[in-house]
Amino acid sequence: MVFKIVLHLLLVLLPLIFVSFNSNNSCSNYLSYLFISFSSDCYHNPDVNDNITNIIQRHTNSLETHQVQTEDGYILNLFRIRRENPRGVIFFQHGVIDDARCWVNQYNDSVAFLFWRAGYDVWLGNNRGNLYAKKHVTWKPSDGEFWNYSLLEVGYYDLDASVEYIKTTTSDGKIIYVGLSMGATTGLIYASMRPAKSFESLQIMISIAPCTHFMYATDSIVKYIAPLSDIMQRYNKYTGIYSFARNDGLPLKFFRLFHQFFPFKKYLVYLLSVCFGWTPDEMDPNYANLMVSHYGSETSIKIIVHFYQMYCQHRFQAYDYGEVKNMEVYGSKRPFLFPLKKIKLPVYMVYSDSDIFSYYKDNEVVYNDLPEEVTMYGKLVVKGLNHVDYLYGKHRNQRLFNKILRLLDSL
Ligand SMILES: *[C@@H]1O[C@H](CO)[C@@H](O)[C@H](O)[C@H]1NC(C)=O
Ligand SMILES: *[C@@H]1O[C@H](CO)[C@@H](O)[C@H](O)[C@H]1NC(C)=O
Ligand SMILES: *[C@@H]1O[C@H](CO)[C@@H](O)[C@H](O)[C@H]1NC(C)=O
Ligand SMILES: *[C@@H]1O[C@H](CO)[C@@H](O)[C@H](O)[C@H]1NC(C)=O
Numbered sequence: 001m002v003f004k005i006v007l008h009l010l011l012v013l014l015p016l017i018f019v020s021f022n023s024n025n026s027c028s029n030y031l032s033y034l035f036i037s038f039s040s041d042c043y044h045n046p047d048v049n050d051n052i053t054n055i056i057q058r059h060t061n062s063l064e065t066h067q068v069q070t071e072d073g074y075i076l077n078l079f080r081i082r083r084e085n086p087r088g089v090i091f092f093q094h095g096v097i098d099d100a101r102c103w104v105n106q107y108n109d110s111v112a113f114l115f116w117r118a119g120y121d122v123w124l125g126n127n128r129g130n131l132y133a134k135k136h137v138t139w140k141p142s143d144g145e146f147w148n149y150s151l152l153e154v155g156y157y158d159l160d161a162s163v164e165y166i167k168t169t170t171s172d173g174k175i176i177y178v179g180l181s182m183g184a185t186t187g188l189i190y191a192s193m194r195p196a197k198s199f200e201s202l203q204i205m206i207s208i209a210p211c212t213h214f215m216y217a218t219d220s221i222v223k224y225i226a227p228l229s230d231i232m233q234r235y236n237k238y239t240g241i242y243s244f245a246r247n248d249g250l251p252l253k254f255f256r257l258f259h260q261f262f263p264f265k266k267y268l269v270y271l272l273s274v275c276f277g278w279t280p281d282e283m284d285p286n287y288a289n290l291m292v293s294h295y296g297s298e299t300s301i302k303i304i305v306h307f308y309q310m311y312c313q314h315r316f317q318a319y320d321y322g323e324v325k326n327m328e329v330y331g332s333k334r335p336f337l338f339p340l341k342k343i344k345l346p347v348y349m350v351y352s353d354s355d356i357f358s359y360y361k362d363n364e365v366v367y368n369d370l371p372e373e374v375t376m377y378g379k380l381v382v383k384g385l386n387h388v389d390y391l392y393g394k395h396r397n398q399r400l401f402n403k404i405l406r407l408l409d410s411l
Contacts, residue, residue: 030266030285045286047107049293052132055104056081059113068165070157074128075135078162080121081112087119088203088408089170091163095181096307097245099131099297100124102180102391105290111391111401118405121170125162127154127186130297131247147242147300150319151182154303155189163190163201174203176408180390181358182303184210188316188366191343199344204377204411206404208350208390209358211307212316212366217359221275226308233301244304245296252296259292268292277356277386282393291392316340316366340369348407349379350400357387377407 024042032039047055056063056079064080079100092112094102103112103124116122126132128149129141139146166175179187184207191198191205198205214222229244236242245252259268265288273280302319309320318335320326326333347370351363360381367379382400385393390400 025289026286027288028286030264030269030288033265033285033288034263036263045107045290047105048289052079052101052104055101056112059104059108059110060116062116066165066169068161069137070128070161072153072157073137073139074133074158075137076126076128076158076162077132078126078165079124079132081116081124083116083119083121086121086172088176089121089123089166089172090115090176090178091123091125091166093125093159093162093177093179093183093187094127094130095183096303097296097299099133100126101131101294101297105294106284106287106391107290109397111396114397114401115405120176121172123162123166125159125183127158127182127299129243129299133158134298141243141298144236144240144242148302149300150302150306151186151189152193152306152318154182155186156193159186159190160194160197163198167201175201177202177205178208178404179205179210180208181211181387184208184358185212188212188340188343188347189338191345191347192339192341195342195344202345204408205345205347206350207347208400209352209355209387210349210363210366211358212310212362213314214311214359214362215314215365216361217356218311220357220359222307222311222357226304226311229301229304230308233305236301242301243298244301246298247296249296249298256292259289265289272388273386275357276388277352277354279354279384279386279389279393282384282386282389282395284392284394287392291388340366341371343370343374345374346376347374348377348404349375350382350404351379352382352385352390354384354389355387380404 022037023044024036025048026045027033027039027042029041032041036042060081062082064082066078067075068078069075092103104110112122134141136146177187187205187207188210232241268288269280269283306319315337317337320335321329323333326335330336349367351358351360353360
């Protein structure tokens with residue numbers, strides 16, 4: 001009996017020990033991860049589990065960290081990959097439950113490094129609440145008030161403060177804005193709520209896969225995750241839980257542990273494909289561990305509930321407090337729609353035919369809502385990338401970022 005238990009324990013523990021002492025952490029083929037110590041296409045990627053400053057230094061040796069304070073008191077870190085006499089200044093803004101790491105998370109072929117090598121002065125933004133934006137002049141992340149923000153505040157305050165700061169620091173003309181997913185959503189909020197100022201400061205807004213009114217994207221993961229956030233928000237006075245996806249929180253720690261020891265890494269592709277669009281051969285196997293080691297950055301539950309409201313009501317609108325409080329906050333029973341028609345600066349929309357999260361039909365509606373002079377550069381409809389493939393797909397450069405570089409060249 002005891003012998004059997006020991007034998008079973010050993011069978012479980014041996015592979016674990018084996019994986020833990022193996023310095024190889026990346027392979028260019030999903031099946032090779034099963035034999036990570038022996039496969040000739042496996043290697044050690046130093047970026048896995050490393051922090052953002054070390055990663056940027058390793059690949060560019062040109063990092064600066066800046067801090068900017070928003071009008072309503074949040075302190076955000078901006079990472080700059082500096083370039084002297086640049087071709088232009090680019091400001092990248094990440095998606096939901098994420099942070100600036102997403103742009104440097106493709107090893108030496110990272111999006112940020114691609115633009116930096118092409119001659120741009122690259123700035124990486126961070127939303128309030130994420131791993132690099134946990135300070136406020138009065139509140140601490142342990143206070144409920146710290147997390148009292150929706151998409152509106154991120155677009156209206158965070159982006160404005162970041163853009164103005166970059167403009168003053170570089171004094172190099174107008175800035176190019178690149179927003180992905182929620183970074184694209186909040187970009188549209190910023191451009192519509194501050195039309196004159198954004199026109200003054202930005203040369204062009206590249207809006208990759210924004211999530212807006214979900215008129216057609218009715219079958220995405222929002223349907224399953226969002227109702228939960230609604231319940232969490234309802235009881236947060238009692239639970240004290242105001243935020244979601246803490247980088248060092250237990251759920252993400254467990255997920256990383258599971259991922260580290262689960263050898264059949266292609267499960268990740270199926271999981272992500274179900275949530276974000278069925279493209280099972282697109283995600284690059286080289287990034288399976290890199291992606292998971294850096295995934296997750298805290299955001300307010302209110303942001304998730306805000307997405308859920310837009311999803312349920314099919315309106316790209318401000319946060320809905322309910323009729324009575326809406327009257328008090330907005331002066332109307334329903335929250336206002338973000339005034340896309342007021343945008344003045346050129347917007348270049350990018351979306352994919354295979355993304356069920358930022359669905360192409362939803363984006364066509366947004367595109368058609370924009371004033372004609374705003375869409376003067378047209379749009380880019382990408383083929384075969386889902387909502388995570390913009391960052392981790394094998395064809396992301398060929399189908400997306402190289403095209404953006406070419407567009408910027410032609411401006
Ligand atoms: C890592 O993989 C290589 C093959 O690319 C292999 O030669 C090496 O022994 C592996 N290293 C470890 C520590 O498993
Ligand atoms: C990253 O780690 C280095 C030490 O390896 C440390 O000096 C640096 O402050 C860390 N950066 C961040 C953003 O935590
Ligand atoms: C990244 O590094 C690998 C291995 O050293 C090399 O083969 C590849 O060309 C590099 N890619 C870029 C874009 O520099
Ligand atoms: C959150 O912010 C809204 C609008 O800015 C305000 O009306 C509300 O009272 C705040 N709620 C809390 C709990 O601070």
